[in-house]
Amino acid sequence: MIRLNELFPYQFDKKYSKPVAYFSMEFAVDQPLKIYSGGLGFLAGSHLRSAYELKQNMIGIGILWKKGYYDQERNQDQTLHVNFRDKDYSFLTDTNIVFPITIHGARVFVKAYLLKPDVFHTAPLFLLTTDIQENDYLAQTISHRLYDPNETTRIAQSILLGIGGAKLLDILGRETEIYHMNEGHALPMCFYLLDKYRSMDEVKKRVAFTTHTPEKAGNEEHSVPLLNSMSFFNGFTAKQVEEYVHPENGVLNYTLTALRFARRANGVSQLHGEVSRKMWGDYKGICEITAITNAQNKKYWQDEELAQALNEGDDQALVARKKELKYKLFRTVANQTGKLFNENVLTIVWARRFAAYKRANLLLTDYNRFLRIAQNSKYPVQIIWAGKPYPEDYGAINIFNEIYWKTKDLPNCTVVTGYELWLSGHLKKGSDLWLNNPRLYHEASGTSGMTAAMNASVNLSIPDGWVPEFAKHGKNSFIIDTANDQLTQESKDKIEAQALLDLLENEIIPLYYENPEKWQSIVKSSMKDVVPYFDSGRMADEYYTKLYK
Numbered sequence: 001m002i003r004l005n006e007l008f009p010y011q012f013d014k015k016y017s018k019p020v021a022y023f024s025m026e027f028a029v030d031q032p033l034k035i036y037s038g039g040l041g042f043l044a045g046s047h048l049r050s051a052y053e054l055k056q057n058m059i060g061i062g063i064l065w066k067k068g069y070y071d072q073e074r075n076q077d078q079t080l081h082v083n084f085r086d087k088d089y090s091f092l093t094d095t096n097i098v099f100p101i102t103i104h105g106a107r108v109f110v111k112a113y114l115l116k117p118d119v120f121h122t123a124p125l126f127l128l129t130t131d132i133q134e135n136d137y138l139a140q141t142i143s144h145r146l147y148d149p150n151e152t153t154r155i156a157q158s159i160l161l162g163i164g165g166a167k168l169l170d171i172l173g174r175e176t177e178i179y180h181m182n183e184g185h186a187l188p189m190c191f192y193l194l195d196k197y198r199s200m201d202e203v204k205k206r207v208a209f210t211t212h213t214p215e216k217a218g219n220e221e222h223s224v225p226l227l228n229s230m231s232f233f234n235g236f237t238a239k240q241v242e243e244y245v246h247p248e249n250g251v252l253n254y255t256l257t258a259l260r261f262a263r264r265a266n267g268v269s270q271l272h273g274e275v276s277r278k279m280w281g282d283y284k285g286i287c288e289i290t291a292i293t294n295a296q297n298k299k300y301w302q303d304e305e306l307a308q309a310l311n312e313g314d315d316q317a318l319v320a321r322k323k324e325l326k327y328k329l330f331r332t333v334a335n336q337t338g339k340l341f342n343e344n345v346l347t348i349v350w351a352r353r354f355a356a357y358k359r360a361n362l363l364l365t366d367y368n369r370f371l372r373i374a375q376n377s378k379y380p381v382q383i384i385w386a387g388k389p390y391p392e393d394y395g396a397i398n399i400f401n402e403i404y405w406k407t408k409d410l411p412n413c414t415v416v417t418g419y420e421l422w423l424s425g426h427l428k429k430g431s432d433l434w435l436n437n438p439r440l441y442h443e444a445s446g447t448s449g450m451t452a453a454m455n456a457s458v459n460l461s462i463p464d465g466w467v468p469e470f471a472k473h474g475k476n477s478f479i480i481d482t483a484n485d486q487l488t489q490e491s492k493d494k495i496e497a498q499a500l501l502d503l504l505e506n507e508i509i510p511l512y513y514e515n516p517e518k519w520q521s522i523v524k525s526s527m528k529d530v531v532p533y534f535d536s537g538r539m540a541d542e543y544y545t546k547l548y549k
Contacts, residue, residue: 002095002114004174007059007124009117016056016544020178022047022123023061023165023186025157026069026146030120031422034068034087035127037146037388038353039447040212042421043268044182046297046447048122050540053299059174060125061165061186063157064092064113065146070391072417078408079401080417082391084145091119092127098134099171101163102231103156108142109134110164128164149392155222155230158254162189163234170196178548180208181262184220184254190261191234191241200244200261204287208547209262211255211289213444214275215357221253246285259286264547268294268445269466275441292546293466294445295539298531301451303429310527315520322432322456329430332423333384337414345412346512347382348504349431349457351419354389354396357442361399363435364406365497373501374410379509383407385415386427428452433478433508436461437500439489440482453477453530456523460508462496470534476525478508 026041027033029048036042044060051058071083092113100107111132115125130142141148142156166189169176179189193203212218224247228238241247245257259265259280265287267273273291280286303325309317326343334340341347354360363383364370373381385403389396400415407413416423428434434452436443436459446465453459453470459477461467471477480503483495512519532538 001097002172004172007117008057010052010055012057013055015541016051016054016058018057018177018544018548019175020056020058020180020544020548021061021165021169021174021176022051022058022180022182023161023189024182025063025161025185027060027062027125028421029115029122029125031420032091033089033115033120034420035062035065035146037069037390039445040183042296042424043212043294043445043447045122045421046295046300046536047182047540047543048125049120049297049300050536051123052117052121054537054540056123056540056544058123059169059176060115060123061161061168062125062127063143063146063161064127064129064131066129066131066144069146069388072388072419074417078404080389080397091115095126097168097171098132099167101159101167102234103139103142103159104152104230106139108139108160110160110168112168126165126168128160128168130160147390151222151226152230154220155227155232158185159188159230159232162186163192165189166192177206178208179206180210180543180547181258182210183212183218184209184258187254187258187261188232188234190258191232191236194236194244195234203261204263207258207262208543209258209265209287210268210292211258211265211276211444212268214272214279214442215355219253219255221251224250224252227252256280256283256286259283259289262287265289266292266547268292269469271441271465271468272444275444290546292539292542293469293534294447294450295534295536296447296451296454298454298535298537301425301428302454306429306456306527307454310524315524318456318524319520325429325455326432329426332426333414333416336416339411339414341382341412342380345380345382346432346509347384347430348433348435348460349384349386349427349452350435350437351384351386351424351427352436352446352448354387354393354400356393356395356399357439359437359439359493360385360387361403362437362493362497362500364403365494366501367406369501373505373509374413376509379513381412381504381509383413384427384431386417386419386423388419424448424451428457429455431457432512433458433460436464436467437480437496438462438464439492440464440485450530450534453526453534456527458522458526460500460503466534470529472525472529474522476522476529478503
């Protein structure tokens with residue numbers, strides 16, 4: 001059995017001694033551990049790293065995904081191919097803890113592995129799996145695929161994370177004061193605590209909740225009879241559930257229910273806090289929704305030589321190092337695509353999850369105008385796209401393939417595969433301009449721009465998520481004008497596409513080539529302004545002082 005006093009390689013800082021368990025469906029702590037899909041995981045990974053650096057009494061609870069999210073590859077014609085491959089990790093510790101939980105009225109055995117703090121310099125992370133010989137094949141598949149498309153499997157995954165995680169803490173004998181749900185996936189945990197304490201007030205004292213998205217897909221919901229049949233409510237009847245959390249029209253929304261169980265909740269940017277209060281504020285029985293802006297771990301993400309050049313005021317070293325990092329990225333791009341880019345050319349990167357609202361192809365909306373910019377020999381540019389669509393989101397996969405087909409004959413434009421931590425780091429360090437153009441109010445935070453700014457890449461963004469808290473147009477970033485909110489979505493997309501192209505053609509690209517000193521001053525302001533506020537040390541501190549207090 002794991003001894004709790006041996007879990008942490010540090011004495012807790014008194015400010016952070018309250019014992020917290022942090023439940024998340026995904027954690028992106030380092031490239032070799034492929035148990036994440038996107039921003040939620042990147043955020044959770046940075047949180048655990050900063051918890052380690054600040055000596056916080058926090059334990060992570062997640063799932064050991066046997067096949068990860070998926071491996072992003074290419075078909076013979078270079079279009080997107082999704083591959084699911086089994087993964088094993090020799091750096092995880094087998095705790096030898098195996099225990100039963102109930103899913104769909106049946107006993108399912110859960111095994112716990114531990115990512116020790118010294119492996120990747122994170123708070124301890126327990127990872128649960130059902131892929132063990134004690135279970136039949138169907139039960140084993142529960143922990144195979146992150147965000148499995150099958151509805152009942154997804155529900156089972158929530159039970160595994162929520163009830164499995166809470167039960168593990170009891171088996172470990174850890175007295176946990178705060179159960180922090182990073183998004184609503186771990187919701188069954190609340191019903192486990194309700195069964196344990198037999199009081200809604202006692203549960204509310206202990207539950208903190210972070211909501212990450214205004215998107216419907218991110219606010220999961222299922223019918224109460226289905227959840228009941230799946231043992232989601234940990235023994236409570238549908239009638240009792242009705243009395244405790246008042247599901248709307250026989251449908252239980254995870255976010256809304258978490259807001260009724262939690263003592264306090266937060267959005268992940270100041271703007272998202274406002275959006276969340278508007279979304280949920282009219283529903284009865286919800287907790288206070290505050291805002292703690294997301295951040296990323298500087299120690300993990302920032303290139304040390306770039307930081308040193310900035311601190312020493314050595315512009316020459318900063319420019320030289322940036323070119324080295326561009327060269328490194330371009331070798332990776334050439335290896336994948338056969339296109340060899342030039343480190344003296346302005347390089348634009350769009351890289352994030354391929355969700356429809358993020359508008360990966362906005363730059364291509366007016367294709368002729370896009371070509372005019374892409375083929376301008378006086379002011380050359382290079383453009384790279386990267387990101388993983390959800391494997392069953394065929395609309396998003398079509399956008400990925402469309403970008404490939406529309407740019408395949410352009411030697412200076414390409415789309416790359418395998419957007420995980422390692423490639424993400426290369427893209428941020430090797431880009432000059434980090435493009436972010438979601439539909440306004442749809443991006444809760446959008447943290448990738450923070451780590452780009454740390455690495456001398458200037459943000460070009462819609463004023464959504466974290467951006468309004470950081471951006472000063474023409475001083476540390478560039479802001480795309482947004483269309484009138486009353487217009488149709490199609491009209492807004494067209495207007496904002498033209499605003500983006502205007503900005504590139506008339507302001508940004510000429511500035512890069514004609515006024516390198518001004519460009520360099522924007523780069524340096526961006527690097528200085530992004531830390532310390534958007535370093536996750538500030539965020540991890542705020543969770544203790546604002547949410548767990």
